[in-house]
Amino acid sequence: MAAALPVSPDPSTCARRSPIYRILAAAGASFAAIGDAAIAARFGDSMELEVDGARRLGLADLSPLPRTGFKGRATPEFLSQQGITIGDASNRAYSCGRNSRAVRLAPTEVLILGSRGGDDDLCGRLEATWPADTGMVFPVPRRDGTFWFAVTGSEAPAMFAKLCGVDLRPGRFDNHAVAQTSVARINAIVIRDDINDVPSYHVLGDVTAAESMWSYVTDAMTEFDGWLVGIDALSSLARLAGET
Amino acid sequence: MMPAGAWLRPAYYGRPADRERLVRDEALAVRCNVGLIDVSTLGKMEIRGPDAAAFLERMYTFAYVKQPAGRSRYVLMTDETGTIIDDGVACRLGEHHFYVTATTGNADAVYREMLRRNAMWQLDVDITNVATAFAAVNLAGPLARELLTPLCAGLDLSKNAFPYLAVRQGEIAGMPARLLRVGFVGELGYEIHVPSSYGEALWDRLIEAGRPFHILPFGVEAQRLLRLEKGHIIVGQDTDGLTIPQEAAMTWAIARRKPYFVGKRALEIQEQSGIARTLVGFELAPEAPLPEECHLTLLNGEIAGRVTSVARSPALGKVIGLAYVDPEQAKPGRFFDIKIAQGRIIKAKVVTLPFYDPDNARQEM
Numbered sequence: 001m002a003a004a005l006p007v008s009p010d011p012s013t014c015a016r017r018s019p020i021y022r023i024l025a026a027a028g029a030s031f032a033a034i035g036d037a038a039i040a041a042r043f044g045d046s047m048e049l050e051v052d053g054a055r056r057l058g059l060a061d062l063s064p065l066p067r068t069g070f071k072g073r074a075t076p077e078f079l080s081q082q083g084i085t086i087g088d089a090s091n092r093a094y095s096c097g098r099n100s101r102a103v104r105l106a107p108t109e110v111l112i113l114g115s116r117g118g119d120d121d122l123c124g125r126l127e128a129t130w131p132a133d134t135g136m137v138f139p140v141p142r143r144d145g146t147f148w149f150a151v152t153g154s155e156a157p158a159m160f161a162k163l164c165g166v167d168l169r170p171g172r173f174d175n176h177a178v179a180q181t182s183v184a185r186i187n188a189i190v191i192r193d194d195i196n197d198v199p200s201y202h203v204l205g206d207v208t209a210a211e212s213m214w215s216y217v218t219d220a221m222t223e224f225d226g227w228l229v230g231i232d233a234l235s236s237l238a239r240l241a242g243e244t
Numbered sequence: 245m246m247p248a249g250a251w252l253r254p255a256y257y258g259r260p261a262d263r264e265r266l267v268r269d270e271a272l273a274v275r276c277n278v279g280l281i282d283v284s285t286l287g288k289m290e291i292r293g294p295d296a297a298a299f300l301e302r303m304y305t306f307a308y309v310k311q312p313a314g315r316s317r318y319v320l321m322t323d324e325t326g327t328i329i330d331d332g333v334a335c336r337l338g339e340h341h342f343y344v345t346a347t348t349g350n351a352d353a354v355y356r357e358m359l360r361r362n363a364m365w366q367l368d369v370d371i372t373n374v375a376t377a378f379a380a381v382n383l384a385g386p387l388a389r390e391l392l393t394p395l396c397a398g399l400d401l402s403k404n405a406f407p408y409l410a411v412r413q414g415e416i417a418g419m420p421a422r423l424l425r426v427g428f429v430g431e432l433g434y435e436i437h438v439p440s441s442y443g444e445a446l447w448d449r450l451i452e453a454g455r456p457f458h459i460l461p462f463g464v465e466a467q468r469l470l471r472l473e474k475g476h477i478i479v480g481q482d483t484d485g486l487t488i489p490q491e492a493a494m495t496w497a498i499a500r501r502k503p504y505f506v507g508k509r510a511l512e513i514q515e516q517s518g519i520a521r522t523l524v525g526f527e528l529a530p531e532a533p534l535p536e537e538c539h540l541t542l543l544n545g546e547i548a549g550r551v552t553s554v555a556r557s558p559a560l561g562k563v564i565g566l567a568y569v570d571p572e573q574a575k576p577g578r579f580f581d582i583k584i585a586q587g588r589i590i591k592a593k594v595v596t597l598p599f600y601d602p603d604n605a606r607q608e609m
Contacts, residue, residue, distance in 0.1 A: 016441040072370055135294045135340050138370045144439035145377030208376045
């Protein structure tokens with residue numbers, strides 16, 4: 001017998017709203033509160049089917065989750081002082097905090113992705129401690145300027161082949177590799193961040209292109225029987241895979 | 245909806261069959277009560293770093309080094325030939341931090357030009373494009389302060405504490421916000437910028453709080469009418485690919501004592517050679533037909549310029565407009581010819597700008 005679902009908050013009454021919350025609601029999403037926002041937690045009643053979908057080809061909206069960015073010549077030093085170690089290579093994602101990622105986009109520009117479960121406050125802590133008076137580190141409002149989608153599953157590279165010029169197959173695009181490219185002719189940052197053995201990609205782009213990107217990806221997914229998935233399925237996948 | 249640069253923006257709210265009445269009602273709501281327009285499509289940039297003020301001094305014609313924190317100032321951008329290419333507002337949020345807006349249609353070009361220029365200048369400044377990271381609305385009308393006050397805990401919106409052209413940061417209904425007291429439509433007004441994921445909630449809260457004040461959302465057509473009544477130009481509509489500040493009566497926005505800004509040398513040369521046209525405000529007799537934008541203005545039967553903006557003003561009860569004429573026709577009280585449809589000639593009278601509230605008492609209340 002399936003466990004009773006918690007009451008789904010109405011995203012249209014939240015202060016923060018995903019740029020595609022209407023599309024998600026129309027697709028049958030149940031939402032979960034996360035801070036002053038609501039995130040699509042699941043679609044339908046069967047978590048098993050949704051997790052299976054995520055293993056094969058899933059698309060999730062993570063836009064309500066915390067993320068931020070910093071740029072300026074003292075950015076690596078600032079992050080190091082906050083306990084975040086990033087490597088020298090740009091276009092790489094580095095682990096930090098509880099399943100958070102520091103994505104080095106350029107020598108002096110870093111994107112910080114909070115955990116997929118929304119269960120750490122790394123971004124808030126960094127935004128509260130950035131050295132405003134030095135003139136050498138500047139925050140970038142990534143949470144508001146960009147959408148954040150996750151594409152998961154074994155069929156994801158094949159699906160991306162229809163939309164993106166970069167070869168994202170696992171053998172060609174390492175885990176934690178980053179491509180600043182275009183997807184469906186929309187400027188995007190693609191980050192491979194597997195959930196253990198399940199290929200997984202973060203896709204971020206300008207927030208005004210969120211609806212377009214969502215519709216292009218869902219259209220491309222139909223050929224592979226793709227699923228819309230919520231963060232509960234991603235969390236379940238991570239738990240099954242042993243991630244904390 | 246109507247195209248505006250890369251965007252579609254609301255032209256007015258309601259059925260196309262009722263367009264004229266809707267635009268009039270929206271404009272009157274702003275003049276008599278309060279109105280709300282979405283201006284999220286504006287370009288927005290964070291200019292930060294030790295050389296932020298010096299950078300703006302070079303990019304724009306006005307002066308910014310001595311601009312106090314917590315104040316906004318008009319920005320006018322010219323290219324190397326002195327041609328007007330954009331305008332907006334620079335808000336000084338700190339010693340080394342400006343928040344700058346650009347027009348909807350030129351937002352990307354302005355950002356690109358800033359990056360290009362600073363690649364040459366190498367000033368110690370960071371330029372971040374936050375056009376889509378902030379949503380923005382303009383709440384305008386004589387009841388705007390009364391509506392907004394209960395939503396702004398911790399912010400004193402009184403005239404003395406938050407005067408015209410001031411900028412404040414605080415919260416509106418619990419949402420982080422930047423508030424600019426600007427007056428594009430000529431009424432008491434607040435341009436409110438919030439992180440874009442809060443934009444829709446901000447709109448909902450303001451409309452809800454505005455119901456007792458008979459708030460109306462207004463679109464671009466009403467906004468253009470209202471700013472015309474105040475005589476404010478729109479870059480790209482009242483200017484063209486050759487317009488210099490002297491022709492558009494914008495010399496007040498040039499800081500002549502600055503050593504340099506893009507276009508300064510060209511403007512100095514053009515000032516010596518004189519101008520061939522000038523932008524004036526005009527009005528028509530109440531019974532006159534309505535000219536269209538780009539109808540020609542004439543001097544002795546020859547083309548002198550063109551109408552750039554024209555509308556029937558519900559607040560003033562007459563047709564008003566902006567047009568380029570020969571400088572010798574520009575004196576207030578003089579008449580000039582406009583060639584309208586079917587080659588008809590009508591007489592327009594040059595008047596002093598602004599048409600509406602010449603003492604600016606309403607926007608500075």
